[in-house]
Amino acid sequence: MAAFVEIQRLTKVFAPRNGGAAVAALEGVDLAVAEGEFVCLVGPSGCGKSTLLNVVAGLEPPSAGDVRVNGRRISGAGADRGMVFQEAALFPWLNVIQNIEFPLRRLGVPRAERRARALHFLHMVHLSKFAGAYVHELSGGMRQRVAIARALAMDPKILLMDEPFAALDAQTRDILHEELQQIWQETRKTILFVTHNVREAAYLADRVAIFSAHPGTIKRVLPINYPHPRDKESLLIARAANVILEELKDEVEKAIRRQLGEEWQRPADRVSRSARLDLGRGI
Amino acid sequence: MAAFVEIQRLTKVFAPRNGGAAVAALEGVDLAVAEGEFVCLVGPSGCGKSTLLNVVAGLEPPSAGDVRVNGRRISGAGADRGMVFQEAALFPWLNVIQNIEFPLRRLGVPRAERRARALHFLHMVHLSKFAGAYVHELSGGMRQRVAIARALAMDPKILLMDEPFAALDAQTRDILHEELQQIWQETRKTILFVTHNVREAAYLADRVAIFSAHPGTIKRVLPINYPHPRDKESLLIARAANVILEELKDEVEKAIRRQLGEEWQRPADRVSRSARLDLGRGI
Amino acid sequence: ERLRVGYFPNLTHAVPILGLRQGRFAQALGDDAVIEPRVFNAGPAAMEALLAGELDLAYLGPGPAITGFVRSKGRALRIVAGAASGGASLVVRGDRGIAAAKDLAGRRLASPQIGNTQDVALRIFLREHGLQTRERGGPVSVLPLAGPEILMLFRKGEIDGAWTPEPWAALLRRERGALELVDERALWPQGKFPTTVVVATRQLLLERPMLVERWLRAQIDVSRWIAAHAAEARAEVNAGLRDLTTRDIPVEAAADAWSRLAFGEEILGEALAKLAGDAQALGYLPSYDVAGLVDRAPLERALAAAPP
Amino acid sequence: MPSPQDVLASFARGLSDGSFLIGTAVSLRRIAVGYGISVVLGLGLGLAIGRFRLLEDTVGSLVFGLQTIPSICWLPFAILWFGLSERAIVFVVVMGALLSIVIATDDGVKNTPPLLVRAGRTMGMRGVGLYARVVLPSALPAIVSGMKLGWSFAWRSLMAGELLFVSAGLGQLLTVGRDLNDMSLVIAVMLLIVAVGLAVERLLFGTAERVIRRRWGFVGVRG
Amino acid sequence: MPSPQDVLASFARGLSDGSFLIGTAVSLRRIAVGYGISVVLGLGLGLAIGRFRLLEDTVGSLVFGLQTIPSICWLPFAILWFGLSERAIVFVVVMGALLSIVIATDDGVKNTPPLLVRAGRTMGMRGVGLYARVVLPSALPAIVSGMKLGWSFAWRSLMAGELLFVSAGLGQLLTVGRDLNDMSLVIAVMLLIVAVGLAVERLLFGTAERVIRRRWGFVGVRG
Ligand SMILES: Nc1ncnc2c1ncn2[C@@H]1O[C@H](COP(=O)(O)OP(=O)(O)OP(=O)(O)O)[C@@H](O)[C@H]1O
Ligand SMILES: Nc1ncnc2c1ncn2[C@@H]1O[C@H](COP(=O)(O)OP(=O)(O)OP(=O)(O)O)[C@@H](O)[C@H]1O
Ligand SMILES: [Mg+2]
Numbered sequence A, B: 001m002a003a004f005v006e007i008q009r010l011t012k013v014f015a016p017r018n019g020g021a022a023v024a025a026l027e028g029v030d031l032a033v034a035e036g037e038f039v040c041l042v043g044p045s046g047c048g049k050s051t052l053l054n055v056v057a058g059l060e061p062p063s064a065g066d067v068r069v070n071g072r073r074i075s076g077a078g079a080d081r082g083m084v085f086q087e088a089a090l091f092p093w094l095n096v097i098q099n100i101e102f103p104l105r106r107l108g109v110p111r112a113e114r115r116a117r118a119l120h121f122l123h124m125v126h127l128s129k130f131a132g133a134y135v136h137e138l139s140g141g142m143r144q145r146v147a148i149a150r151a152l153a154m155d156p157k158i159l160l161m162d163e164p165f166a167a168l169d170a171q172t173r174d175i176l177h178e179e180l181q182q183i184w185q186e187t188r189k190t191i192l193f194v195t196h197n198v199r200e201a202a203y204l205a206d207r208v209a210i211f212s213a214h215p216g217t218i219k220r221v222l223p224i225n226y227p228h229p230r231d232k233e234s235l236l237i238a239r240a241a242n243v244i245l246e247e248l249k250d251e252v253e254k255a256i257r258r259q260l261g262e263e264w265q266r267p268a269d270r271v272s273r274s275a276r277l278d279l280g281r282g283i
Numbered sequence C: 001e002r003l004r005v006g007y008f009p010n011l012t013h014a015v016p017i018l019g020l021r022q023g024r025f026a027q028a029l030g031d032d033a034v035i036e037p038r039v040f041n042a043g044p045a046a047m048e049a050l051l052a053g054e055l056d057l058a059y060l061g062p063g064p065a066i067t068g069f070v071r072s073k074g075r076a077l078r079i080v081a082g083a084a085s086g087g088a089s090l091v092v093r094g095d096r097g098i099a100a101a102k103d104l105a106g107r108r109l110a111s112p113q114i115g116n117t118q119d120v121a122l123r124i125f126l127r128e129h130g131l132q133t134r135e136r137g138g139p140v141s142v143l144p145l146a147g148p149e150i151l152m153l154f155r156k157g158e159i160d161g162a163w164t165p166e167p168w169a170a171l172l173r174r175e176r177g178a179l180e181l182v183d184e185r186a187l188w189p190q191g192k193f194p195t196t197v198v199v200a201t202r203q204l205l206l207e208r209p210m211l212v213e214r215w216l217r218a219q220i221d222v223s224r225w226i227a228a229h230a231a232e233a234r235a236e237v238n239a240g241l242r243d244l245t246t247r248d249i250p251v252e253a254a255a256d257a258w259s260r261l262a263f264g265e266e267i268l269g270e271a272l273a274k275l276a277g278d279a280q281a282l283g284y285l286p287s288y289d290v291a292g293l294v295d296r297a298p299l300e301r302a303l304a305a306a307p308p
Numbered sequence D, E: 001m002p003s004p005q006d007v008l009a010s011f012a013r014g015l016s017d018g019s020f021l022i023g024t025a026v027s028l029r030r031i032a033v034g035y036g037i038s039v040v041l042g043l044g045l046g047l048a049i050g051r052f053r054l055l056e057d058t059v060g061s062l063v064f065g066l067q068t069i070p071s072i073c074w075l076p077f078a079i080l081w082f083g084l085s086e087r088a089i090v091f092v093v094v095m096g097a098l099l100s101i102v103i104a105t106d107d108g109v110k111n112t113p114p115l116l117v118r119a120g121r122t123m124g125m126r127g128v129g130l131y132a133r134v135v136l137p138s139a140l141p142a143i144v145s146g147m148k149l150g151w152s153f154a155w156r157s158l159m160a161g162e163l164l165f166v167s168a169g170l171g172q173l174l175t176v177g178r179d180l181n182d183m184s185l186v187i188a189v190m191l192l193i194v195a196v197g198l199a200v201e202r203l204l205f206g207t208a209e210r211v212i213r214r215r216w217g218f219v220g221v222r223g
């Protein structure tokens, strides 16, 4: 299996502000993603997940290292890599349906098909009634759903999704999980998916990349070797989620401790066992 | 127990856009919150939770009905009701610490104490190192944490929190749960807390208000009658979460069906049982 | 007490320039008034200032003086003396076959400013030769343009001629192939027509008539000195202009222009009346009796006091 | 100062003898051409300057410098290059209005939210396409207000440009009034200029701004 | 048209005889006063108009209308109200620059992101406080570009205002050049005006804009 997306020793340092220090968001990240693979990225807040997606999308140049897609070093963004941003990046001067149709026009999709595709995905995210609404008239979750519909309608080879379901209720999220899986299996897209929800990661991913923070590196890549479609309630998924959680827990606490000094303690000791049995964690 | 926040027959209709129809975001909502009570609001995306918080904050006038705080009908916003917005509403021209100090100045907190308080809460959300960073240099989760720190530093009587922890990893969220609970118990704040995470709701709330959508109404208010501090892993919490989830599930599906017509079906039947045993849901 | 006096940094304003430079005015007023000179670029601005009560005495062209008188219905000012005469001509391009007034049909001509002395003269001249301007359905275009633009368009051949005062007329005459069609002096009795006049506000005349008289007495001395020391006067006016504008006027043109000007206090009442009548006939001014335009009393007293 | 009656009389006369009507019509035609050219060039230049740092440091600086030159300075150049033609007047108008549109556009471009540009780029847009479909619409509120200012400066410059020669136009009426010391005419024409200014603002920009504010959801501090 | 050598010679002369230096100094002093007043009044008016709909429909429209009046129209009023004084020139400058600052400020205010206003209000801010601490800073990018434009229009108006009467200043040098048909002087002064314009832009606004862009994280489309 030749790597489709190949990230090698990727380092991303943000230039220092006046008087400040440079921020190393990513340091020496290696990750190879096969074509059609679904990889979830999890890690503490601020560890560089969004930065990694940005680099793969071609929106940020790497400070060092190499990112290749299909063997070619990426140079700039392209419609082959669709992105769902962490904050729904909708265009305020377009209404909902126009926002979804927007990239299709550039891709040369004929007018009628544009509309049909846009309506299809709008339907999928249950916002058909809001086709004519403008961005500021939508709730947070509705905005995020429009952004998801837009990315799916573009039908890119690679989907980069940055916490796409974070603002959704569990049921809507469930439904969109199914839709995404179905689309993924039918079109064999390659997906990089950032989430804080370990059960979501365990349920969706072929592999889960667990980040550690400051500077961001990949601490461990966990394969989830169960065939799709999966049962969301299966113990296997829960167990995988638990493994991820344990890895993360150390990571987060280490990150916090590094930031706040060794004196740091969890606010109340009584909850230190919180992450022990993590059947209850997740989606 | 006299109601501290009293919402009666609250209706909120957004004026129709050119050519569009008026959107009824809330219709006949009744809710009484006692002083020092922690109420969580859950409901499908777009059901009016944010709108409710906005009305209580005094940011949107009600279309009909009555909202009283401490017996007085609210007229406009005030520093007695602090808000954490769904999208971190930080000021781009201020750096992190200045953003937190910003409201304190208006409240007349002396300079030295301002700085001390800001640092305290910044420490709490583990961002001490980023005191000098500007908003665009923060990750999504970091922004949300700054917004939380700002609201807590203001020390309002009523805290209105709109999905404050949605962009955080489970561990950071755990820690902030503890911090929030501790602050709440120490200062007897009244808290209205929007979340999509039913376990979070069950764990934090005295009562959980479950919304139904289109138009938004409160379908049921579920008391969680366990003493604080609670054990996050307790079966009681899990059971409560499950009850909320079941209520919500119907609601969401009803909402989707209403929107898409009766032909709608979950994408794959295989997952229809997804929300059955919901020990695995939540935080 | 102060006396606010307006004038322009122009050759035609040699009298006030010299008088102020040589201190003759100050000497004449003695301790009774402090002179506050105000320098303007053109007539309308000076007249605005005078009408706004910011000037007591001003040197300007008869056009703005008459306009100011009529617009204020005689309330604002009186002409109390002349200061310069002559110095305006119609210069045309030699390559257009213009030899006489009748050849101006179908031509584009320029004047410095709508309703100013030369503009009125040009239009009346055309009318007297049976030519109407374009806006009245006639064959001649008259374009009011500033001096630099006139020169440039003349060079480019976009206008066929211009009726301008000195020194612009002199500059035009120096252009290759330029032809002086009319020297305005030829149109007036004794070759005299007013170019610069002295106006005083009525308030000044009513409240401090003595100041006006003493001012005019000094002015008579200045004009006589100019007549007696032509070359010296010219050099000193140049120096005065340089002080005001920080730049020299082109020497050759200055000599030519100077030779066509005459400096004296004569009022030329009939010419003024004709100018006023012309302006009214052209519709530039509402009809108003200009009988009271000139107040000769101060000048006569000054002349009486002056040694012959 | 003339009395209100005088001004009214001047107004009535100007309306009845047709000079106000013709003047307004002539001026409006000129400004339509001059302003139209300014908008097209200004948007192009503004977008180009916003895009290329090299252009910004050269043309951008030049543009700002030229912007400080009063309209009257352009008159000799206008005559030199275009002669005594309508084009000379249009040139003066363009020099007066162009640059404020350039600056506003450049500013709008520079203040485009980076997130929207990134979104556009992940849709495979770049270069001119990205500009036309993302940056330009996003900068629209800034551009519209720049165009509004540009319009008023075009109008001002037109008044200066119309000093060039007699050919109706409100600027010429203004000069005539001033040269003939007819303050009531000057004031009447000023009122006319203000009236036309307001009418155009209401017609063109009022609507555009309302649409933009509604779509973007800007409600000011009243909402 | 003069040759470049002529212009250079004029430039050298102007520098060596001090007239350029004095002219620049005098003009800069006037513009400092006039522009200063414009900024203070313009911000105040702009904020007020942005705030109160009543003001917007009355004063706001008036402001835009007045904006279209060329500087030269203000000269008679300046003399009438302020006499032949520096204050009259300053008045002309203010009338030229004030309104573009008002419009830009009003625009900045109207385009304030509603979310930030809401955040300010939940902190108990309202009225003037909300304005000073939230709306004003948020509108800063728009205001700065309005001030930049305002500066260039102040400078233009100054050139017109300096025609009021002869009183040093670069505007006067320009007129002298024209009146003496000294095109090389005119061009030299124009170059001087451009140079001073650029210098001020770089000094005042260049820095301000850089700081704003860095803080806000605006990187344009290059980033
Ligand atoms: N433009 C920037 N300038 C400076 N620092 C930046 C910039 N963008 C991101 N960073 C820093 O890089 C680090 C990683 O940010 P990133 O947004 O990738 O985090 P993340 O993993 O997506 O976090 P979250 O889960 O909170 O979204 C953070 O410390 C952040 O402060
Ligand atoms: N300014 C507005 N104009 C018109 N409609 C609006 C406006 N704001 C909100 N709405 C509508 O009101 C309804 C409720 O929105 P609200 O933001 O309160 O939902 P929510 O419960 O917070 O959803 P989410 O969980 O997705 O954040 C939505 O249908 C939305 O489209
Ligand atoms: Mg992120």
Ligand SMILES: [Mg+2]
Pocket (backbone or CB within 6 Å): A139, A140, A141, B049, B050, B051, B086, B162
């Ligand atoms: Mg919401």
